[in-house]
Amino acid sequence: MTHPAAADGSQGSPLLALRHFLRPYRGRVIAAACALIFTAGATLALGRGIQVLIDRGFGGGTSADLSYAITLLLTIAAAMALGTFARFYLVSWLGERVSADLRKAVFDNLLSLHPGYFETNRSGEIMSRLTTDTSLLQTIIGSSLSMALRSSLTLTGALVMMFITNLKLSLIIAVSVPAVLMPILLFGRRVRTLSNKSQDSIASVGSYAGEIIQHIKVVQSYTQEAFESRAFTGEVERAFAIARRRIRQRALLIVAAIAMMFGGLAAMLWTGGQDVISGRMSPGELGAFVFYAIMVGTGFATISEVWGELQRAAGAAERLLELLGTRSDILEQPVADAATSVGAARMALENVRFCYPARPQQAALEDFSLNIPAGNSLALVGPSGAGKSTVFELLQRFYDPQAGRITLDGRDIRDFSLHDLRSHIALVPQQPALFTGDVRYNIAYGRPDASDDDIFAAARAAHAHDFIEKLPEGYASHLGEQGVRLSGGQRQRIAIARAILNDPDILLLDEATSALDTESEYQVQQALQELMRGRTTIIIAHRLSTILHADRIAVMENGRVLALGTHESLLRDSPLYARLASLQFRESEAE
Numbered sequence: 001m002t003h004p005a006a007a008d009g010s011q012g013s014p015l016l017a018l019r020h021f022l023r024p025y026r027g028r029v030i031a032a033a034c035a036l037i038f039t040a041g042a043t044l045a046l047g048r049g050i051q052v053l054i055d056r057g058f059g060g061g062t063s064a065d066l067s068y069a070i071t072l073l074l075t076i077a078a079a080m081a082l083g084t085f086a087r088f089y090l091v092s093w094l095g096e097r098v099s100a101d102l103r104k105a106v107f108d109n110l111l112s113l114h115p116g117y118f119e120t121n122r123s124g125e126i127m128s129r130l131t132t133d134t135s136l137l138q139t140i141i142g143s144s145l146s147m148a149l150r151s152s153l154t155l156t157g158a159l160v161m162m163f164i165t166n167l168k169l170s171l172i173i174a175v176s177v178p179a180v181l182m183p184i185l186l187f188g189r190r191v192r193t194l195s196n197k198s199q200d201s202i203a204s205v206g207s208y209a210g211e212i213i214q215h216i217k218v219v220q221s222y223t224q225e226a227f228e229s230r231a232f233t234g235e236v237e238r239a240f241a242i243a244r245r246r247i248r249q250r251a252l253l254i255v256a257a258i259a260m261m262f263g264g265l266a267a268m269l270w271t272g273g274q275d276v277i278s279g280r281m282s283p284g285e286l287g288a289f290v291f292y293a294i295m296v297g298t299g300f301a302t303i304s305e306v307w308g309e310l311q312r313a314a315g316a317a318e319r320l321l322e323l324l325g326t327r328s329d330i331l332e333q334p335v336a337d338a339a340t341s342v343g344a345a346r347m348a349l350e351n352v353r354f355c356y357p358a359r360p361q362q363a364a365l366e367d368f369s370l371n372i373p374a375g376n377s378l379a380l381v382g383p384s385g386a387g388k389s390t391v392f393e394l395l396q397r398f399y400d401p402q403a404g405r406i407t408l409d410g411r412d413i414r415d416f417s418l419h420d421l422r423s424h425i426a427l428v429p430q431q432p433a434l435f436t437g438d439v440r441y442n443i444a445y446g447r448p449d450a451s452d453d454d455i456f457a458a459a460r461a462a463h464a465h466d467f468i469e470k471l472p473e474g475y476a477s478h479l480g481e482q483g484v485r486l487s488g489g490q491r492q493r494i495a496i497a498r499a500i501l502n503d504p505d506i507l508l509l510d511e512a513t514s515a516l517d518t519e520s521e522y523q524v525q526q527a528l529q530e531l532m533r534g535r536t537t538i539i540i541a542h543r544l545s546t547i548l549h550a551d552r553i554a555v556m557e558n559g560r561v562l563a564l565g566t567h568e569s570l571l572r573d574s575p576l577y578a579r580l581a582s583l584q585f586r587e588s589e590a591e
Helices: 004-009 014-021 023-058 063-112 115-120 123-165 167-214 216-221 225-278 283-325 388-395 418-423 439-443 452-461 465-469 488-502 518-532 567-573 575-590
Strands: 347-355 363-372 377-381 403-408 425-428 506-510 536-540 552-557 560-565
Touching: 014 023, 014 063, 014 283, 023 063, 023 123, 023 283, 063 123, 063 283, 123 167, 123 283, 167 216, 167 225, 216 225, 225 283, 347 388, 363 388, 363 403, 363 560, 377 388, 388 506, 388 536, 418 425, 425 488, 439 452, 439 488, 452 465, 452 488, 488 518, 506 518, 552 567, 552 575, 560 567, 560 575, 567 575
Parallel strands: 377 536, 377 552, 425 506, 506 536
Antiparallel strands: 347 363, 347 403, 552 560
8 A cells, every 4th residue: 555645746746745744743743833933923023123123212212212122122032032942943853753754664665665676776776765865854844944934924924014014115025026936936946856866866876885885805806996986986976067057056046036136125225215314204114114125035035045955855755755655566465364374384386487577578487387295305406597596586475476376285375464474484595694783683583582592502503503602792792794704604504593593384495505614514414404304495406415315306497397306316317417416426526
């Protein structure tokens, strides 16, 4: 179901679509509006205070009159200060709160998206939207929007007070208003378009830098530092060129607004001065009128400046609402209707055809059928690109096949909720994924409530306990980004311990011992044999020596099953398997 703010984002202003995030805080919004109105009223009252100061304080001739006028000004100033404090605090709080809620809503939606979405969208750009764009919105809502609303109120009030004070002079100011509005509308559209481009270019810079930093060892080993520096400079300069165009448009907007408004103000001062000289107007009235006119001028100047910021914020809001409105291609069964238990973890793929979203014309699996009996082990072997990893992706329902179906206990996996389906499965990938955190956090990732005894037992079963105990802080040792402080074999054993602790019905092993030395491989193979007992296990094997004892082996090529059987029967009946075995075992003998 699409978020209401995302739905509204396609119609009208993206900033108006964000009002849904303000609804839970109606009380604070009303209080901020009251503070805003109170402050605007106090500011407008300052004009009358100036009129009293000139006509009664300076023109009254007594100290009492002067004291009264100054006291009145101080009272108005105190009211302005209190109102400004309340307005600033409440509006800033709302800006921070809405920004946090929006960031959380976007992140939660990202977590629900299918992996295919991230094939076609760069992670660096997504992160830029999640961080930079939400921070920009926080600044706009918490500061610039408040300034725009305050200026709009004081400008409107000042116009009304001008007409009350002197009609003739007010008409002079009123004539210049349309001339000021035209550049605001004209340049505002350009600023918004350039703001979108500017945010995209910033995201591109961040994405490029993140990729290079992630692969810094490769860059340095191939001595490409100078090349990457030049390439990054090009990205930065492109972003700067767009930002420079945006700044120029905003500067032109401000200059045009101020020049036109104060041109009208100058004409008004000359006419008003003539009225004071001729006695048709008191000096206090002219002073108050000048004050209101200045308020109108500065109000327009502020709005014209903030208008550019609001257009930039509208661009950021569009990008965020696009993320918020993106729906996963994987349609999930409601949790209430999903099965919560699995009797026997039997899985089957029936006449499956599947193409990855990035390669819609190239089938990764074609008319693919495979039965995986409960409690049995099945190994998938074949050359690179045969479709072995694709089978794992489909079993976990990261993608749905374009044809055919996949079943668990005879039931289509689309009838399960994603949480239920995946809670029965544990994956040990070829390249283990570790998070920035300590050892305990990484092992218990699938079961955060696991006891220390359970975690220690899982680590011992994965033959990881001994090296963990030797780390500086044992299970509390932080592993660094992506587990960079561990060797490849150690990272693999942490991943195996995580799978063991999860105690799954179905175990997916993507050559889980590929990163281990011979001794560690032997130890972990023993642990895996124990873990696999009684569980449905599917193994992707690149080294045939690791799957000699599998119940069955499926030989795959070009997205199809060519043969199915035991190691001995496949040596006899499958030329491809016999060739792979001959090459690998010959290499082993040579070693």
